[in-house]
Amino acid sequence: MAIAKAERLMNLALCLLGTRRPLSKRELRESIEAYLEAGSDDSFNRMFERDKDDLRELGLVIETVENLDGETGYLARRDSNRLPPITLDAEEAAALGLAAKVWQQARLAGAASGALQKLRAAGLPEDVDPYGAHGALEPRIPVHEAAFEPLMLACRDRRPVVFDYRKANAAQPGQRHVEPWALECWRGHWYLAGWDRDRGAERVFRLSRITGKVRSRSGRFTVPVPDVVTVRETVASWAGETADRSARIRLRSDAGYPLRAKATTVRELGNGWDELEIPYGHGLDAWLVEFGPDVVVLEPAELRADVVDRLRAVAKG
Numbered sequence: 209m210a211i212a213k214a215e216r217l218m219n220l221a222l223c224l225l226g227t228r229r230p231l232s233k234r235e236l237r238e239s240i241e242a243y244l245e246a247g248s249d250d251s252f253n254r255m256f257e258r259d260k261d262d263l264r265e266l267g268l269v270i271e272t273v274e275n276l277d278g279e280t281g282y283l284a285r286r287d288s289n290r291l292p293p294i295t296l297d298a299e300e301a302a303a304l305g306l307a308a309k310v311w312q313q314a315r316l317a318g319a320a321s322g323a324l325q326k327l328r329a330a331g332l333p334e335d336v337d338p339y340g341a342h343g344a345l346e347p348r349i350p351v352h353e354a355a356f357e358p359l360m361l362a363c364r365d366r367r368p369v370v371f372d373y374r375k376a377n378a379a380q381p382g383q384r385h386v387e388p389w390a391l392e393c394w395r396g397h398w399y400l401a402g403w404d405r406d407r408g409a410e411r412v413f414r415l416s417r418i419t420g421k422v423r424s425r426s427g428r429f430t431v432p433v434p435d436v437v438t439v440r441e442t443v444a445s446w447a448g449e450t451a452d453r454s455a456r457i458r459l460r461s462d463a464g465y466p467l468r469a470k471a472t473t474v475r476e477l478g479n480g481w482d483e484l485e486i487p488y489g490h491g492l493d494a495w496l497v498e499f500g501p502d503v504v505v506l507e508p509a510e511l512r513a514d515v516v517d518r519l520r521a522v523a524k525g
Contacts, residue, residue, distance in 0.1 A: 212242065215242070216240065216242040216243075216255075216259060217259055217262060217263060217266075219239075219240045219241075219242070220236065220240060220256075220259050220260075220263065221263055221268060221284070223236060223239050223240065224263075224268070224270060224282060224283055224284035225284045225286060225289065227283050228283075229281070229283065230271070230273040230275070230280075230281025230282055230283045230426070231281055231282055231283060232279055232280065232281050232282075233252075233253070233256060233280070233282075236256065236282070237252055237256075242255075243255065243256065260282070267289075268284055268289060269284060269285070269288040269289050269364075269365065270282055270283070270284050271283055271284070271285065271288070271365050271367065272361070272424055273367070273424055273425075273426045274423055274424050274425060274426070275426060276426075288365070353398055353415040353416055353418065354421075355371065355415045355418040355422050356391070356398060356415060358421075358422040358424070359388055359391060359400055359415070359422055360391055362388045362422070362424060363388045363389065363390060363391060363400075366428070366429055366433070367388075367424050367425070368385065368386065368387050368388075368405075368424070368425040368426075368427060368429065369385075369386055369388055369422050369423060369424055369425060370383060370384070370385050370386075370422075370423045370425055371383075371384055371386070371418050371419075371420065371421070371422045371423065372384070372418065372419045372420045373413055373417055373418055373419070374417050374418075374419055375417070381417075381419045381420075384404060384406065384411075384413070385404070385405040385406055385425075386400070386402045386403065386404055386405065386411070386413070387402050387403040387405065387429045387430065387431060387433075388400055388401075388402040389401045389402045389403070389433050389434070390402075391415075397414055397415070397416060398414070398415040398416075399412050399413065399414055399415065400412065400413045400415060403429070403430070403431045405430065452489065453487075453488040453489070453508075454472065454485050454486065454487060454488055455485070455486055455487075455488035455492065455505065455507065455508060455511050456483065456484070456485050456505075456506040456507045457483070457484050457486065457496070457503055457504065457505050457506060458477065458481050458482070458483055458484075458503070458504040458506060459481065459482050459483075459484050459499075459502060459503055459504075460480055460481060460482075460502040460503075461476075461480050461481060461482055462480075463499065463502035464499050464502055464503060467484060467486060467496075467499070467503070468484065470486050470487060471484040471485060471486050472485050472486065472487070473485040483506070488508070488511060492511065493511055493514035493515045493518060494518065496511075496515050497515055497518045497519060497522070503515075
């Protein structure tokens with residue numbers, strides 16, 4: 209059984225590496241004898257998905273491309289699967305080992321475990337635990353959004369994507385055509401930076417506002433990827449971190465601790481409310497809406513109006 213699976217994986221890898229265009233599941237099934245012998249379509253689909261995941265864990269970069277007819281195809285470009293010799297010193301191997309330990313989600317844990325094994329072969333000593341000195345802490349990055357994995361792969365493979373995105377002040381989501389650059393976690397939320405083709409400009413998208421599936425598109429990027437993608441700085445500016453004014457709000461006494469951490473002054477009002485003065489910049493209205501009825505904007509008037517408009521849009525749902 210082990211020999212049969214290894215042969216099947218080898219045949220699949222050779223097909224994906226040998227093609228110049230994406231191959232559909234149907235074409236792959238017709239090309240590999242073990243798939244032709246699958247008893248049913250369901251049996252073949254399960255076998256193919258397992259094999260594809262196994263090859264990716266082994267390090268093969270497999271691209272998933274959707275053509276204009278909506279059919280999904282697969283290929284492994286030779287230039288994406290050819291690496292120069294890698295030599296790591298102890299500090300570099302330990303740093304990469306720590307990075308691999310961060311990923312604890314089910315879909316990424318296998319890849320991270322496989323990466324650690326490769327790091328051992330590349331110079332990470334068996335007796336070195338990259339995080340052993342701080343065993344009381346466990347490094348993790350929370351990933352709850354279904355869009356994370358397809359966007360991570362699209363960023364890696366430089367593959368355009370399409371998804372439905374709901375802005376904070378919109379009643380319905382709108383479709384976005386994006387060339388994804390980088391993902392970054394900021395204040396517990398994941399964001400994607402990329403080139404919005406419809407708007408012809410760089411944009412940052414919060415993954416929790418992506419609805420439905422992220423769909424891949426064929427073709428190359430139309431805009432060069434910047435050497436440094438400043439996701440954090442862009443998100444910070446949109447979230448009011450670069451504020452040059454102040455806003456005054458009322459906040460329930462037992463709520464809004466992130467707002468309290470940013471407040472320049474806090475005054476108790478009694479009856480379960482406090483008054484806060486906080487920095488005011490672009491995007492503060494979207495952040496305040498997240499606290500719902502626990503926040504009341506006192507001034508300035510334009511901020512209060514923006515928050516009310518966003519709440520009305522959410523209520524219309």
